[in-house]
Amino acid sequence: MTVTDRSSAATAEADPPVVRSASRTRRKRREYLLFLLFIAPNAVLLAAFAYWPIVFNGILSLTSWDMVSPHIPFVGLANYRDMFSDPDFWWVILRTILFSGAVVIGCVVAGLAVAILLNQKLRGRNVVRTVAFAPHILSGVAMGTVWLFIFDPQIGLMKMVLGKIGADGPAWMTDSNWALAGLIIVYLWKTIGFVAVVYVAGLQGMPTDLYEAAKLDGAGAWTLFRKITFPLLSPVTFFVVVVTIVATFQAFDVIAIMTDGGPGDATTTISWYIYKEAFQALDAGHAGAGALVMFVILIAITAAQARFMERKVHYR
Amino acid sequence: MKTLGAGLKYLGLIVVLVLAAVPIYWLLSTSVTSPEKIFQFQWFPDGLNWQNYVDGWKSAPFGAMYKNSIIVTLAGALIQICVAILSAYAFAFLDFPGKRIVFLVFLGAMMVPGTVVLMPNFLTIAALGWVNSYAGIVIPGVGSVFAMFLLRQHMLTLSSEVTDAAKVDGANHLRILWHVVLPMSRPMVVTVIVVALVEKWNDFVWPLVSTSTDSMRTLPVGLLMIKDAQGFTNWGAVMASSVFIVVPVLIVFFIAQRQIIAGLTAGATKG
Numbered sequence: 001m002t003v004t005d006r007s008s009a010a011t012a013e014a015d016p017p018v019v020r021s022a023s024r025t026r027r028k029r030r031e032y033l034l035f036l037l038f039i040a041p042n043a044v045l046l047a048a049f050a051y052w053p054i055v056f057n058g059i060l061s062l063t064s065w066d067m068v069s070p071h072i073p074f075v076g077l078a079n080y081r082d083m084f085s086d087p088d089f090w091w092v093i094l095r096t097i098l099f100s101g102a103v104v105i106g107c108v109v110a111g112l113a114v115a116i117l118l119n120q121k122l123r124g125r126n127v128v129r130t131v132a133f134a135p136h137i138l139s140g141v142a143m144g145t146v147w148l149f150i151f152d153p154q155i156g157l158m159k160m161v162l163g164k165i166g167a168d169g170p171a172w173m174t175d176s177n178w179a180l181a182g183l184i185i186v187y188l189w190k191t192i193g194f195v196a197v198v199y200v201a202g203l204q205g206m207p208t209d210l211y212e213a214a215k216l217d218g219a220g221a222w223t224l225f226r227k228i229t230f231p232l233l234s235p236v237t238f239f240v241v242v243v244t245i246v247a248t249f250q251a252f253d254v255i256a257i258m259t260d261g262g263p264g265d266a267t268t269t270i271s272w273y274i275y276k277e278a279f280q281a282l283d284a285g286h287a288g289a290g291a292l293v294m295f296v297i298l299i300a301i302t303a304a305q306a307r308f309m310e311r312k313v314h315y316r
Numbered sequence: 317m318k319t320l321g322a323g324l325k326y327l328g329l330i331v332v333l334v335l336a337a338v339p340i341y342w343l344l345s346t347s348v349t350s351p352e353k354i355f356q357f358q359w360f361p362d363g364l365n366w367q368n369y370v371d372g373w374k375s376a377p378f379g380a381m382y383k384n385s386i387i388v389t390l391a392g393a394l395i396q397i398c399v400a401i402l403s404a405y406a407f408a409f410l411d412f413p414g415k416r417i418v419f420l421v422f423l424g425a426m427m428v429p430g431t432v433v434l435m436p437n438f439l440t441i442a443a444l445g446w447v448n449s450y451a452g453i454v455i456p457g458v459g460s461v462f463a464m465f466l467l468r469q470h471m472l473t474l475s476s477e478v479t480d481a482a483k484v485d486g487a488n489h490l491r492i493l494w495h496v497v498l499p500m501s502r503p504m505v506v507t508v509i510v511v512a513l514v515e516k517w518n519d520f521v522w523p524l525v526s527t528s529t530d531s532m533r534t535l536p537v538g539l540l541m542i543k544d545a546q547g548f549t550n551w552g553a554v555m556a557s558s559v560f561i562v563v564p565v566l567i568v569f570f571i572a573q574r575q576i577i578a579g580l581t582a583g584a585t586k587g
Contacts, residue, residue, distance in 0.1 A: 031410055034489055038406035041399045042422065045459025050425040053436035060435070067439075117328045128329050130573050132336040137569055137576060139518040141536040142558035145543075146343040149551055157342055160357045193336055197577055198584045239584045250431045253520040257540055271431040278435040279525060291432045298429060 054295065060288030067282045079289040088265065089273075089290075093297075096269040099180060100248035103187045107244050108237060110188070111195030116229075118196060119203045129200070132193030140190070140253030147186045148173060148258050176266035179259050183267055186254055191247070195240050202236035203229070238309050242302055249298060270294045343562065347372075347555035354551050365552075372556030375546070380531055381538040382560070384450075385517060388534055392454045393512035400460040400508065404467035405493050409479060426461045430521065438525050452526045453534070457519070463508040466582055470504040471497060503575075510572045511579035514565055535561045 061079055065072045083089045114132065118125050135143065150157040151172035162169040170178040210228055219227070230237075250271050255261060261268035261276060268276070274294065278287035346354065350365040372378075406412075407419055437456045438447075446452030474497065482492045498505065520536040527533055533541060539557055548554045569576055 028411075031489075032412050035406045035410040035412040035415075038402040038410065039418070039422075042403040042459055042464065045399065045455070046422060046425040046461070048440065049433060049437055049456040049459055050428045052440070053433035054428065056436035056439070057432065114332055117325060117332065120325055122322075122325055122329055124329065128333045128336075130570075130577075132332055133573070133577055134340065134566070134569060135336060136580070137514050137518070138340070138565060139520070139536050139558075139561045141520055141539050142343070142561040143339060145539065145548070145554055145558045146339050146346075148548065149346065149555065150339060150342060152551075155355050155357065155551075157338075157357075189335070189339065194580065198581045201581060201584055236584055243583065246429060250429050252431065253518075253536065256520070256524075257543060274431055275434065275521070275525075278438070284435065284439075287435045291435065295429070295432045299427060302427065 054292075057288040057291045057295075060284045061286075061292055063285050063288075065284040067278070067284050075285065079285040083286065083289055083293070091265065092268055092270055092273045093293075095180065095265075095267075096249060099184060099187075099251070099269055100245055102184045103191065103248050104241055104244045106184070106188045107191050107195045108240060110192050111240065112199050112230075112233075114192060114196035115199030115203055116225075118200050129193075129197060133197050134193070135190045136194040138190075141257045143190065144186065144254040144257035147182070147189075147254075151182055173259055174263055176263045179263060179266045183251070183254065183258065186258070187248060187251065190254075191244060195244070198240055199233065199236055202233045206232060235309070238305060242305060245301055246298060249294060270297075340562075340566075343555055343558055346551065347559045349552060351550065351552050368550075368552035368556040369559075371550060371553035372560070375550075375553055375557065376538050376542050377530055377533075378535075378538070378557070378560060381533050381535045384453075384532060385534040387450055388453050388519075388523070389513055389516040391450065392458055392516040393509055395454065396458040396460050396463060396512050397505065397509050399458055400463035400467055401493070401498070401505070403460075404464045404471055405489075405497060407464075407468045408471035409492075409497070410489070422461055423465065425459070426465075434521065434525055437522075441526055446526075448527050448529050448532045453523050453532075456526075457516070457522060462583070463512065466508060466579070467501065467504055470501050474500050506572075507575040507579040510568065510575045514568065514576060517565055518561075 062074060062076060063072050064075045064079070118129050118132075149155075153159060153169070153171040153174070156172075158172070159169050172182045173179050206229065211224060214224055214228060249269070251269060252271050252275065255267055255269070255272050259267040261272040270290065271294070274287050274290045277283045277290060281287075345359075345361045347368055348364045348366065349358075349361040350363075350367065353362050403422070407415065407422075412418070433456075441447060441452040441456065444452075446455070478496055478500070479492050482496050487495070518536065519534075520540075523534045524537045524540065527537065530541070539554075539561065542548075542554070542557060
């Protein structure tokens with residue numbers, strides 16, 4: 001199109017259009033250059049600290065490097081064979097799924113319930129919304145410390161509260177049967193308010209006419225929820241589930257301050273396993289392999305959910 | 317029936333409020349409870365006892381840790397927002413063959429979890445000689461996808477007439493960015509900065525991994541160091557130390573809660 005423009009213009013006026021088009025290509029080239037210049041800082045950072053690490057993990061996972069010596073022994077797929085034939089590693093995976101699953105389900109159920117409550121015309125709901133969101137933005141290490149105190153089997157708040165209803169309460173973080181449950185409670189506490197606020201945003205975008213029509217047909221509150229609210233919220237649920245899974249798989253600061261992955265291995269989830277292999281055992285091979293496994297699991301979960309979305313999700 | 321329903325709703329509201337607030341309250345109240353009284357359970361502290369804060373402050377080099385946390389947080393958030401603004405502007409207003417693919421490659425980086433990059437990034441900054449330096453703590457975390465994405469989405473809503481008018485006036489892209497686009501994007505820029513500040517302040521695992529000397533520790537890492545060195549025996553002092561970390565964020569949150577909530581939940585409606 002520009003070519004014909006130019007040629008037709010050229011017949012009318014011999015000289016200036018050529019100059020103009022030359023200056024235009026020069027301007028285009030300058031814009032390309034500017035584009036590259038503007039994205040360069042981000043591109044370099046993302047390449048070096050997000051994409052290269054994936055490849056780097058892959059390389060390291062084929063070695064048995066101790067992260068110190070200049071000699072880096074190549075061992076092929078031995079680390080993966082090790083890991084997958086080690087029941088402890090499967091327990092790490094299983095534990096991560098259990099932990100993540102409990103937090104995700106708890107967050108969706110309780111978060112949605114709180115959101116429906118916060119969506120009612122109630123006085124003070126904005127204050128409650130703000131306070132409920134606060135745990136989400138407070139340092140995990142600092143709040144983990146408080147929870148450690150709350151769970152203290154001698155002087156903790158939990159013991160006092162449970163004592164009031166006649167229950168004894170476990171030793172929580174030092175009892176390998178209860179430590180993971182304690183972590184689940186802390187993560188639920190940190191995340192439910194966030195999830196509720198996300199759901200409130202979703203609820204506020206609901207079409208009211210659908211409800212009116214269903215009510216005229218005599219639908220009860222539960223039917224309204226099951227047939228209209230929940231299906232219409234499925235994109236929000238999708239977001240919540242993905243974000244919570246990624247966050248729980250990466251859970252670290254609360255675990256570091258509360259349990260160190262223990263007692264025994266009771267709270268060693270995949271991210272703690274990777275950290276331990278890399279920075280305590282100085283085993284770059286297993287850490288790299290573990291990191292790649294985690295990456296693949298998260299990509300697979302997200303992809304599966306994205307496909308599920310395409311088929312099942314109701315868009316507005 | 318109707319008042320009963322409303323009553324139940326308010327009861328629910330109170331339950332949510334209490335469950336969310338009690339651990340925060342417990343942190344603050346324990347931090348001002350006198351050491352002898354900590355072992356006796358009580359809902360309200362016996363007056364304001366500041367001894368815990370003195371003990372807490374002396375239990376670790378909190379002065380240095382505060383300085384480190386502030387430097388790392390401000391530098392991190394500032395560099396991140398600059399990087400994000402530049403690339404957001406490029407994707408919104410500049411042309412490049414294959415721009416869509418480049419954009420998708422950028423977005424893809426969002427799929428890479430922090431835990432996965434931990435060890436490789438440590439080895440990278442070690443190779444650069446950045447272990448125990450501000451650069452080592454800050455630089456790996458300032459690349460930005462989500463902030464860039466939010467800013468770009470916002471810039472796309474600005475009418476092109478504005479930028480075209482500026483172009484006709486002979487302004488170059490830097491001038492348009494600085495004098496036209498940025499002022500019009502102020503709410504989004506503020507949101508992204510505030511969220512970045514909170515995230516950098518609370519960041520734990522990377523500062524832990526990338527530093528090894530006491531003088532370079534940030535506040536959250538310092539708290540873990542106290543625990544590892546002496547265990548948590550003096551709970552009052554420990555709570556006071558935790559308050560050092562939590563209070564700045566609490567203050568920022570209650571001032572800018574709208575921005576923080578909008579920024580952190582943006583993906584739900586915009587992603």
